[in-house]
Amino acid sequence: MLTPISRREWLTRTGCGFGGLALAGLAAADAGRANPLAPKAPLFPARAKRVIFLFMQGGVSHVDSFDYKPRLDKDDGKQLSFDDARVIANSGARGSSQRVMKPLWKFAKHGQSGRWASDLFPETNRHVDDLCFVHSMHTEGVAHGPATLFLHCGSTTFVRPSMGSWVLYGLGSENENLPGFVSIAPSAGNGGARNYGPAFLPAVYQGTGLGHAGGPASEATIHNLAGAQSPEAQAARFDLLRDLHAEQLKRTPGNSELEAVANSYELAWRMQHNAPGVLDLAKESAETQKLYGIGEKATDNFGRQCLMARRLCEAGVRYVQVTYGDNTANPAWDQHSNLPKHGDHARAVDKPIAGLLADLKRRGLLEDTIVWWGGEFGRTPYAEKNGTGRDHNPGGFTVWLAGGGFQRGFAHGATDEFGHLAVQDKVHMHDLHATILHQLGLDHEKLTYRYAGRDFRLTDVHGRVVKELFV
Template identity: 60%
Template sequence: MTPVLSRRQALQSSAIGFGWLALADMLARAETANPLAPKGPHFEPKAKRVIFLFMHGGPSQVDTFDYKPKLTADDGKPLPFPKPRVVSSATGNLLGSPWKFQQHGQSGAWVSELFPHVAKNVDDLCFVKSMHGSNSRHGGALLELHTGSDTFVRPSMGSWVNYGLGTENRDLPGFITICPSLSHGGVNNFSSAFLPAIYQGTPLGNSGVPSDRANVPFIAGTTSREQQRREIDLLGEMDRERLAQLGPDPALEGRIESFEMAFRMQSAAPAVHDLTKETKETKALYGLDDPATANFGRQCLLARRFAEAGVRFIQCSHSYKWDQHENLKADHTKNAKEVDLPIAGLLTDLKRRGLLKDTLVLWGGEFGRTPVAQGKNGRDHNPHGFTMFLAGGGIKPGISYGATDEYGYYSVADKVHFHDLHATMLHLLGLNHLKLTYRHAGRDFRLTDVHGEVVKGILA
């Protein structure tokens, strides 16, 4: 009896099957390719990697780095111009900062007494005081900051960097996020969305886990490496047979790559995590000897170690603490205490190791806060004008760029949107944001979508 051939088998065995042979060759080459292999940039980069220090909740610009003497002078008076049409909730009169500001460094940058350690590094920093976004709610604002869109699920900026450049260490992911928040967008803030899954962020713990217990899930194998290698080889063989039968399947290909990466990480990741060989002086530099600073300090020290190991994008998150609708003075004081020394330690350590020159450090939250009071002693969300700072990686040091109005409510000079920040970050990494695209659902997508301009005024 002649066997009945399936349509797929018939195509393979007929002249039309030459197309199938081409597909099989493509799959074979894809099996040997490493999607995380280093890729050439569009032009000579200034930065090789990014460390993003994310302050979840929205630090107040007028209480940290955007000094507004007029706000102090007019404390308690009504705002002399209209408030935004769309606000988070009701606010009252102007609220002067309870902290004193001083100028620091040769640049004369104004810094509040909340950040005495960061103040010592101002000549390495570029303060962008004219940031603005499109969303006054945490969820939308976090997504816009991380992905460029506040309404749709899009790949995160770390995933775009990973996709565009690959990793310098094939045994580690190209994108690591330490203690990320699982609220206000959660995993969408570090997902690869429609980019191949291999480019998504690898979380170490989450915001509910102290950084000394944040690790890659299941990093400790329960069987020998030889046994695991045989198991993964068998799974890979079965999965590739499936691909040969059904054709390209991004989800299945992503699983194959994730198994291989997980196997390699079992040796590489624990070595990066091991802080026992760091000197006592270095641990103190990051604040690991103080319970108030140890948690975020360990994140920053791990970020430096992952940067040294070749990871392209590392995020440290101080979650979710900066949302002071009430108790501004007490809570901003506590928050700044937790991060000030570790941030300064990271900047100092990167600089002395020669890493700051090609590492872009970015600090900030999803928005700022209003110069008018909410309740008795709080501030509401403010996406219309706030401050972020950058350092290293081709950034012009010791400058302040842009400005808000005399009370710190709206960006009014050299405005910088999140799209512009993303375009500038990619530019420093040697990537043209207009050309870093991925075709999905019939159109080419990019991190900046149809927006974004490189902020040339902050480039060294």
Template identity: 70%
Template sequence: MFSSRRSFLQTSGCGFGWLAASALAQKQAMAAGGALLDKQPHHTARAKRIIFLFMQGGVSQVDSYDYKPRLLRDDQKVIDIADARTVAKTGKGSPQRLKKPLWEFAQHGETGRWASNLFPNINRHVDDLCFLHGMHTEGVAHGPATLFLHTGTTSFIRPSMGSWVLYGLGAENENLPGFMTLSPSLGNGGPRNYGNAFLPAVFQGTPVGRSGLPAKEGNIKNITNTIWTPEQQRKQMELLRSLGGHNMAPGDQEIEAVLESYELAARMQNNAPGTLDLSGETADTLNLYGIGDKVTDNFGRQCLMARRLAEQGVRYIQVNYGDNSNNPAWDQHSNLPKHGDHAAAVDKPIAGLLSDLKQRGLLEDTIVWWGGEFGRTPYAERNGTGRDHNPGGFTVWLAGGGVKAGYAHGSTDELGHMAVDGKVHMHDLHATLLHLLGLDHEKLIFNHAGRPFRLTDVHGHVVNEILA
């Protein structure tokens, strides 16, 4: 006899590795009541899925999309500034030297939206974008702010947004995970950024690759079985199901959940490898995403993979641009020109994704969300060569899926420092994205430990002004 359920699962699960007990626990049917079945939304949905392009570390809004002429006029001028980051460090404000943008701004598209030449390819799509210039959030450091972006809390273990989406809507495709994250970072929240927390394990995100690993090498661990034939695996599954039934006590959901996830793993063996394989794409498509070019190949592969997952009905797809260091990607405290290198790596792939989604008709029911955990300050830092964290005012953009195209909402002050008009808190953005998917953030509730929980806690308002 096995000494515990855990030892039973570990010793009898060799045919599928230990795959299903980790991020692929996608069929916790008894615990979640058939949760992955496609569900009815709370109201008519404008979109079916989200592709989140996470720019880890915080892109400078005043160097990209938030045009502030005063920074040009008062470059190097010293003024007193008291923001959350400064106060957290010193307990008070302090004199700071203003820093002009390093990239030139111009108006683009028929709508004449201001944008710098940091992202020249994305700028060709400004008439499809909806800019939120009055964003603000919680957390002055990467860890808390990144966790808040993903889970709505700066410190506690709470379900990630992708998990909430899957919990609320179920899956469109029973042969693939409904929530997938491409090349996630191991730091600043790590697995918590795609974790299910107290939601049933069926709603956990599935990582593909990891930050620091080339995207062309990224895959789902143990997705193929090179030892057993399909017939042998089928017989093993029948045996596991039989043994599981005999070992389950009344109300014991753990074994059933993992056995069901083994079944998903078996179905994925026939579906996921083909979905993640880019070799069948045309040369024109590969070029559109910058695949084959040393600078853009890695992120281009992630963006193309995101399009393929969207086509296959994956509900929530996160594409991560970052790394595993304490100062991730866009975090330029002392080397702001590095923004240019990062922009060169993501600009063409993101523009390619927008073009590809649009020409395939997918942009109509797909929300593309671009942004980081916060922005950056309008003043210089560390000998005038970088910018500090700024949770008080920054920009994100959305495209497709029921948002107004070629629209700009909200603003920061004349320095690009603090959100002052049309302010959108991260809770508000979460509420709005859920609304576009047909989910009421006040009704999307899970009861745990004697109290109801939701992604937006007791906060959040839908930003109706940006709805098409």
């Protein structure tokens, strides 16, 4: 005999924390509702089906990693005039005096392509012939909050849908038993849930957060998947709840938030039998786990998250973000006064990232998966306040892309001789968004949603597809 419980108690026990996200599934179809996350054909032939975004929260120093500038060694220690973004933002003054600081890591050419890279990321450097570097990035926002929101949502201040939500809206999901958009270890700061939220898009396109930035990989999971009741008891409870939701939807047709809540329960029900297997890294061979650095103190945590990303993509998740960061006011890569700390962070992510690239490639997944690596901005080529760190630099920095039809062993654009500002073949963050959407078969100018009397899109009224990056 079943013991009656309230809906609130049922939610507390089995709700899984999906709040505003959902997938419309078999039960929804039975109830006569359309499935907003059914797979959709791209607008034109796509080179990629999915994205893994490796978010280096805080801003990696490009001039210490992938953007080689010999002038920094030559002028190390000199006081020179630069247009500092933070000074301009605070006072409008240009031409502030700054002390040039040389790279702390040694640069060399790597791979058959001869790409320059420092020994900050030695394992990733082994894969430069698979990488497409964009050295001329520039963006909006000199502080972490605005720049992070712009990276994810295309706006520094307004509440706008995140890129993963736009991709899910445009293409739907490949697996009705898993979320179509997952953010592994997202940060609670600098925009928080807005960075994987749907804003005014229907709540069904909300991303699913697993764990939190800086937390152990064991927490980057979906909790409460296995109930204590028998399968029969669980089924009976779910059928009752589904009937209640169906009745509510009849009374308030078109209520997208209620539909999302109903669909989230249905997704949670289907996930009971599917998600545990996808998230079980123990099913991977010892060789594969070693490839990601699992079992090694420095790399175990991020290695598990990268392997989880591969398994989720392999299972049909459309957009996966993996954040390397923390929940503090100054995120991981934010070395204002202690740039050598970059070395500790690099050791934590380098082998897992290289392992992910190798694993995707050998499984044939890299061909139709975009791997995107980067932060919200770069760092200055001069010391902050004449100290031992570098300040934020939205005016010029580097990201790299792999797979999904992007050129391999290729470098596009350039910053000036100091690595300060993008000057050649400049690529704005709006352009990068448009370019990634294009490889997924989506036209950034046509991927729109009408809200408050106007059509919105990820790139607002800007953005161009950087076709020079394509094979």
